Amino acid sequence: MRHIPTPIVTYPDRGAVVAARAAIEGALASPLAPLRSAAPGVPMCILSGCGWQDTGGAQRPVALARAFAAAGHPVIYCSKLDHGVAVRDGCLVTDRMTMAAAAPALRGAGGVVITTLPDWTPLVQRIQEQGWRVAYDLIDDWDGFVAGGDLGSAALRQERELVAMAELVTCSAPRLVERAQRLGAKRTALIYNGGPEDPFERPECPPCDMLLGSTQAIYSGYLYGSWFDWSILWRLTGRRRLATTVVGRYSRVDALPRVRFVGERSYADAMRYVASADVGLVPFAGSLCRSVDPIKYYDYLAAGIWTVATPDVKPLIGRPFVVTARPDEWPDAVASAARRKARPTADDVRANAWSARARQMTDALGISESGAGAGAEGLPPERWPHAAALAAPEAWPERQVSEADARLRVTWEVPATCQMAPACPYCNNAAGRAALPALPENWGGIVAGIEQLGEERGPLYLSVCYGEPTSQPDVIRAIGRLGRRNKVDVSTNLLFRPPDIAEWPRSGNIRLATSFHPHAWGSVGAFVARRREIEAAGIECGVALIVAWPPYAERIPGWRAEMEAAGITVEVLPFWGRWRGKSYPEAAGEGEESCLGRPCRAGVDYLFVAFDGTARRCYLPDAEVLGHAIGAGVRMLDKPQPCVSRICPCPDMWRYLV
Ligand code: SF4
Ligand code: SF4
Structure with a gap:
């Protein structure tokens, strides 16, 4: 017999919302309980705009969260794009509402909250009230975003409050350090983006749809940004022996000679193209990229190839294995970079890995030693037993649910x-x-x-x-x-x-x-x-x-x-x-x-x-x-x-x- 049961309250009233939050807090309080204990790693909470799975988890906040967990810190990762409560790669991943409800459960755990976006400021304040220290990870020039209409001006007011609350502002580019200092940061640290832990071997056979030539160039990444300079790709088409493959999502691009678009790929697949190439491209131009440290540079480094960028990408100027060239110089610069004999080594890759960046960050916060000794797989179960238990759904704590909670x-x-x-x-x-x-x-x-x-x-x-x-x-x-x-x-x-x-x-x-x-x-x-x-x-x-x-x-x-x-x-x-x-x-x-x-x-x-x-x-x-x-x-x-x-x-x- 098909029967659909009695109605639920679709739009809960205020009391029901309070009850729902209490239930969620109860569910989260159990896994957070060990944070209150004397676990060796200082707990960390990351408030981010990136969902855990965004771009295969290669974004800075997710990569740092994983690296903190691998270094022995209990990590809570909270984003606007994740839902509920789950354990991923040794981190407790949750959503904004759950985190807000559970904030009181953090009291006494003595951790550090790191946020990447100014509009998290009210929640940061709430967590700070529980005795947590605050750091702001500044990864973009928000002035430029507000000027371009991509962000409301209220974000800048909130950012000033956030900088005032933070004991440390970490920045992913030198210009962002200057900006943080102008905003009155108490202390700043330049911490570039990072990349894979180990080098990628060049595959015996390149992916079957990769464009082959005497020199194979690769671009792997986002194609919709206003900073992507399409004229540079067009210039490369004039070099007969250069074959360029572009990995990334696009809806429609004009066919270009000697350039092949292979569409969006998983991170693992994309790295097969990168590792089969001779040179990596960062064809960005304009004022927004002056504060951008491209993550793809670290992928190119791990694949053992040089990067060619424009002088507008200021964070790459003077960095190892990078050639900077004006757009009209690119065909020669790409050919020359592909011929360079010196190549990134495994040590170069590890020095620029996310684990190294996480270590720089915990050094700047003075908490590195607290997490020492954890394995590369994240927290061992005895360090965060509830997190390990949570990975098995049948071990999750029971949650009493009323109709209004649903x-x-x-x-x-x-x-x-x-x-x-x-x-x-x-x-x-x-x-x-x-x-x-x-x-x-x-x-x-x-x-x-x-x-x-x-x-x-x-x-x-x-x-x-x-x-x-x-x-x-x-x-x-x-x-x-x-x-x-x-x-x-x-x-x-x-x-x-x-x-x-x-x-x-x-x-x-x-x-x-x-x-x-x-x-x-x-x-x-x-x-x-x-x-x-x-x-x-x-x-x-x-x-x-x-x-x-x-x-x-x-x-x-x-x-x-x-x-x-x-x-x-x-x-x-x-x-x-x-x-x-x-x-x-x-x-x-x-x-x-x-x-x-x-x-x-x-x-x-x-x-x-x-x-x-x-x-x-x-x-x-x-x-x-x-x-x-x-x-x-x-x-x-x-x-x-x-x-x-x-x-x-x-x-x-x-x-x-x-
Ligand atoms: S499903 Fe329900 S209605 Fe159908 S035979 Fe079974 S008891 Fe009867
Ligand atoms: S009214 Fe709604 S539930 Fe009913 S048939 Fe249409 S879409 Fe389905």
Whole structure:
């Protein structure tokens, strides 16, 4: 039986928000507890604008966080693009709201908060109030961004407050050091960007779509910036023996002779192109790049090749293995750089690795020794036991979730079996389920994917319904696992006994919607007795559902009265199907207002996970696909979209219409 449970509060009131934050803080407080203990590494909290996975995790804040963790510091990484709480590469990764809620839990841990963006200033202040030291990592010339309209002027006011709060301003370029000093920084340190820990070997065969020539040049990186000087690429086309390959996302570029665009690649793939090249390009021009230390320079260094840049990229002037040339000099400069005999060594690479930069930063803060001795894989478990435990979801602390706490409502269609034999005469999906295996392929992956969804976008309000969830022990186990940290409603026929669900948490997160199928019970009394048995075992039974199958029509009022006398709320569901040549419900679709074209929040606040794991906007078979429970995950809609159906058959979903 398909049932969608009672409404949740989609827009929680102020009290509910406070309750939600308390729940999140509770969830985070446990992993943070060791920060209060005498762990050798000084804890560090990084507030950043980059998501953990951005550009393969090669951005400065993520790379530094990893290096701090590898050096033995407990690290919390917080960005505007991450969601929930997760452990990644030995760092606790979380979002802004969770961090704000959990800030009081940092009291007494005595750490350092490092921020890269001025608009984190209010949160930095809150963390400073817990006794943490403050550093500001200045990586861009925000004056230039405000002048260019890319940033509001309020950012500059917040930046002045941040500089006043910070005991140290670390800067990724010499001009930024001057800027920090002009802003009144108490102390500054020049800490360039960094790169890989070890050199990249040149592959025996270059990637098959790399453009080959006597000299192979490479550009790998962002192609949309106003600082990218396309005229330089055009100039290179005049050099006959030079073959240039460009790795990076673009929507449309004109074909250029002797230049090949191979599109965006993963970091590992991109480095195969770089390591197959003879020279690396940084064709940037303009005032914005005067304060930019290009990370690609360090990738080129690790690949053992020279870099050619324009004089506008001031941080590269005079650096090892760099040739600077005006745009008209580039064809000769590129050819000459490719022929240089001296090449970067492994020592050059390590001296410029992110671990070296992290060490410079902790030296400047005077906390390097506190983290000494950790392994390269991040904190050993005994140094941060909860972090290691968190990597195994079943060890995550339980979180009690009310309906108002839930941030995303999900219906999950599973399993395909039901122990009712024979099937109920009004079952509207028995025929469709009969063709399916009991559980989908990749069952474990789907469960893990929904669990991850709960951490990233949850807590979830999950509704499990299709066949009978308790007919499959694996589904019972999955409900128990997901119910530890999410609200779960289970639509059930109650044909199971309390020992079957002994492993479910008794936090109140899991609740049953019980269907009364008269042919299976004989009497209302037997059904009510089973409900009592389940409730005595600690699982709440909510509404009782009865299908208005025509042969039952006359007896339904009596059953209803008997249940209501026992204190049970009853809901009578319409029968969908045919009986004695007639279609039911009789008035289906008539007089209903069409939803076609009306904006609906399904896909924003609600998700449907079909039996095979496909995530759709809603339960309609042709609803927009938003991803899959496994792998790349789900892309939620960011605002209501028009409905594409004339009728929305489930009244429970009408609340999503705006
Ligand atoms: S056959 Fe099973 S799934 Fe279908 S209505 Fe009956 S109890 Fe529910
Ligand atoms: S109105 Fe109903 S059918 Fe249309 S998108 Fe929303 S939930 Fe789906």
